[in-house]
Amino acid sequence: MSGNTFGKSFTLTTFGESHGPALGGVIDGCPAGVPIDIEAIQKDLDRRKPGQSAIVTQRKEPDTVEIYSGVFEGKSTGTPIGFVIHNTNQKSKDYTHIKDSYRPSHADYVYDQKYGFRDYRGGGRSSARETAARVVAGSIAKQLIAPVHIQAFVSAVGELTLPNPEKISDFSFIEQNPVRCPDPAMAAEMESYIKQVRKDGDTVGGVITCVAKNVPVGLGEPVFDKLHAVLGQAMLSINAVKGFEYGSGFAGAVLRGSAHNDLYNEDGTTKTNNSGGVQGGISNGMDIYFNVAFKPVATIMQSQETIDNKGETVTMEGKGRHDPCVVPRAVPIVEAMTALVLADFTLRNRNSKL
Amino acid sequence: MSGNTFGKSFTLTTFGESHGPALGGVIDGCPAGVPIDIEAIQKDLDRRKPGQSAIVTQRKEPDTVEIYSGVFEGKSTGTPIGFVIHNTNQKSKDYTHIKDSYRPSHADYVYDQKYGFRDYRGGGRSSARETAARVVAGSIAKQLIAPVHIQAFVSAVGELTLPNPEKISDFSFIEQNPVRCPDPAMAAEMESYIKQVRKDGDTVGGVITCVAKNVPVGLGEPVFDKLHAVLGQAMLSINAVKGFEYGSGFAGAVLRGSAHNDLYNEDGTTKTNNSGGVQGGISNGMDIYFNVAFKPVATIMQSQETIDNKGETVTMEGKGRHDPCVVPRAVPIVEAMTALVLADFTLRNRNSKL
Amino acid sequence: MSGNTFGKSFTLTTFGESHGPALGGVIDGCPAGVPIDIEAIQKDLDRRKPGQSAIVTQRKEPDTVEIYSGVFEGKSTGTPIGFVIHNTNQKSKDYTHIKDSYRPSHADYVYDQKYGFRDYRGGGRSSARETAARVVAGSIAKQLIAPVHIQAFVSAVGELTLPNPEKISDFSFIEQNPVRCPDPAMAAEMESYIKQVRKDGDTVGGVITCVAKNVPVGLGEPVFDKLHAVLGQAMLSINAVKGFEYGSGFAGAVLRGSAHNDLYNEDGTTKTNNSGGVQGGISNGMDIYFNVAFKPVATIMQSQETIDNKGETVTMEGKGRHDPCVVPRAVPIVEAMTALVLADFTLRNRNSKL
């Protein structure tokens, strides 16, 4: 009921606060016999970890995953895969200034209201550090659903926007620049812009586009668990996400049916893909693509007025090592959540027919 | 696993095809003692039903709900509420032309692929007729969570867009015009436009905005079941929805943190509401608002090329009585799904503290 | 949360009170393509219905099932199967005497405590009438898992006990006597005994044994959802059940390991079957068998002292048409619940391997 489990057949349950001894998760429902490549998992984790480039937070967290169960002789055994990432960089003293005060646009206030008190060290459970567990599980999910290929990338930072990101087919540059933008010129612009924002003690939002290729026909369930609906939940569950659209998205709302409909080729593929690879909630074999909007990080290096837990006004000064823009590090998280959704529906789809 | 249940504590399971004998649902988890106003339910159903105005489909379906269980002496008993709406207007002959062919941008093709065959009468389970059951359950959910007030309305039809819809406070005109737009001048424009679109044998998309007032602090769960993430799933599970954004949404991705952060008043309310009433996935007591993008209805009154189930090209002529624009009738559906989400989180939140 | 859904992949949600307009259920997760034999369902319902013989309640309830969805052209479509049984024999006036008083060993008192009030007509939701929906769903489950064969029968009525019921292989007499005991001599004894009990205005308990043959190896999950654990829950969820044991059961607790262990034949079958067809929670291909203990029906035709809802002592006289012994009519219910469990694990097992 507390919502720390995602998925129905391939499920991930996560635990852990940013400043406790460890965070981790349990994958339940991974079929036996999936070859598990631990290095691939660590590689995805490294794409998410702090300190990887000049434009992200400079905190040092090695984020090494330890797998405690469910893998034997290099393969999943069908039993739950428990894993842990120890927190090695807890500087609790950094956070004493927020113990009694509520950072604007953070979860501090609502946690105190909902639970009566909170683990005030660094955001506790509301910290995006929790997503490290998702990346581990998503990486295993990718291995289950191969040869499906999932690729996310940054398509906007502030007002710098890549046009028609769903049309991009060359992904080779994405991991070669710190922004994770597929276009070299735009990547350079975005990088400079993020550096300027950080210099201003400010933050900025952005958009991640994700494309999934080689998805078989039939994933997704017709009513409440439409493929795109669960993808939407998955993306909106990532810290700082404000919006989700797939296929033609909000732009599609402007169109007429005669322009929007995707006509069929004789092999069942479609001539256009306004549907974004999903019809009636079920994958149709075309590329799945969608956009995810991220707000600017709420922690800024400027002083802001706020209140404390007695309702009195206090001035708060931004401290710590935070990201000026969250999207570069969120790319592997978007991929991980996509993989979890597709893995879950892959297993669920095995029961669609007698 | 097949995804016909929504919610975790307050759950709705729906069943029924557009052309079977009946559709309906079961609500499980409604606490005992909620006064159930059957007329209010029927009123919401009537807002969704076909034939209610000149700009919606002219099919005649009375959509009368029968409650079979769970209500006694005017109150919920705590046991499951089973209800049924009999289909009285099944003209199966209208649909024989689609038995073997795949309508563009419909679910016909993926159903055949996923299930091996399909109930080809009028879309079967993929028909938006299924949402009638959601409206019944949503209406009961509204009664559970009173005095929360949920109001949806049409904020865009094609390119006709109401500016700053979240700022609208006068809802009185919404039910007084067939478009369900709160602004009289814009409503008239939209109505004319929809009529023109229909005359063209075409359809058009639109946007619905929804506002929830009087929501208590604390609804939503921190990680995967963030309030806005589950709202997103709920909205994206409605037929024809392509996108969801809450609070500042996609526009928020362009902003800097210094402009986006919502500063606190001393009573815990915020001076701005870019957060859309949700912080860290949990309601903060401010108005919740979000936008939902709908694509144009796929059934157009024009001939289109498509394929049949042998993969051969055929020409398909639009038939039947369909909506030229889905958003006016989708307003009560958006409200219903919002109510289901808030009811579920209301019950779940009862267990947040000892 | 309210527990009206059973199963995880093949799920049944039931609704309905004994004296409302109808009861019914929704099966979600039945794969597409299962041939659905409506007559077979009705036949199972008729085995459960009142008035079928001289030793059961003489209430008249036709219990005709109407299927509203999910079946098309004689096969399941993969969408939810909604079904309803209308109540045609509600004599609410029979029950006014229990409106304010609590029948001993019934649920009246706890319902009032838990929910604040109750539907006092004939037990409402606590009535075993709810099990009619289980029989419908169980009959569909049997069709899904064919050629698994499930056979339940009465193995004890009061102190009349059939020795070694798990060894019985001739089931032909079961449906030829009103007690549903496979042994003609014992069946006659039991029938006379039940008649005597009824003449005494009393009731008596009994035991049902169930055997499932042709169960494939691999059904059941290793830890909390062991096959026999979920079977146990399924059986204990039937009204009046007090105990469950499988394989050697309580008698096995007396044995030594050297006597209890089932040694293997070379084909993986075992020489003995103290395990009751289940090892480590997973079916091993041998016959599954178990015993289910039913208490005597609480409604007796004698006057009993009890209390009313003001806590005052009142005398209550048994009324109505009740079963003197519940086990003959419970046989199809035990089979139905067994079928639901096996169907669910059959689908879940499809995901055990890559």
Place this chain on the structure above:
Amino acid sequence: MSGNTFGKSFTLTTFGESHGPALGGVIDGCPAGVPIDIEAIQKDLDRRKPGQSAIVTQRKEPDTVEIYSGVFEGKSTGTPIGFVIHNTNQKSKDYTHIKDSYRPSHADYVYDQKYGFRDYRGGGRSSARETAARVVAGSIAKQLIAPVHIQAFVSAVGELTLPNPEKISDFSFIEQNPVRCPDPAMAAEMESYIKQVRKDGDTVGGVITCVAKNVPVGLGEPVFDKLHAVLGQAMLSINAVKGFEYGSGFAGAVLRGSAHNDLYNEDGTTKTNNSGGVQGGISNGMDIYFNVAFKPVATIMQSQETIDNKGETVTMEGKGRHDPCVVPRAVPIVEAMTALVLADFTLRNRNSKL
């Protein structure tokens, strides 16, 4: 789907094999503000651990629990409680003899069939070592539901049976003898008997009785999730359990209704308690009591014929350090599972009324 999660509102997900690096679990749904006594948890773990007395296995496993999240300043925070117990005594070499052979009445064979291969070190996931995680979670559940008091004890070992165990009110001797039998004379007899059985290289079964006092009225849900049904599943999910009965149990099946019914006192308590504290699946405030039958441990110190994974007959010699009788160490496991069930229903019951 793989069944490694127990509970619906207060949930426990476990992971870990007997010979991996660690086992553990995640509790999700524990309300914030529960004082968490780590020493009490460790004490319960110590009651389960090997090597605690002369009549249990002499393996040395310290079983120290580490809590990684969800507890802050001595109280639960409302976020998931992740915990781990490192395995410190894995002697994998002890188990090489079972890599290719199937131990009689163990899960080896069915695991290989279900999953294609298995972690053959010491039973892997099928080892009762997994129950250590249950004891941790159960101990936290006990702290949530205080002042409910749960007490389990050994009521039978082989044919040595304590009469009317549900009538025992003096629990003081239970933890003062290695058998955990409340009666000193019987405890001594049982202890001698277990020693003899071990000397014979054999094992023996037994029965545990459990009593829960101070349970409030209203726990349990009416239909599938009856309190005793979920208790039944909980108990049957413990390794080696063969049967479950509550209240009058199997003996109640022999009685007549006039003898079995529990008549009310004016305060709503009952004069007798054949119902075992549960009416219609809901607690009625009387003591809950039930019996759990355990088979003899399958690993015996004698040679047995069995088969290997090529279907060839081999002789297997019992090795290792195993329990001659499982019930003394299973007492805290029975309590833990009872606590998990009652905690879950306590939270679920908060939503029974408006």
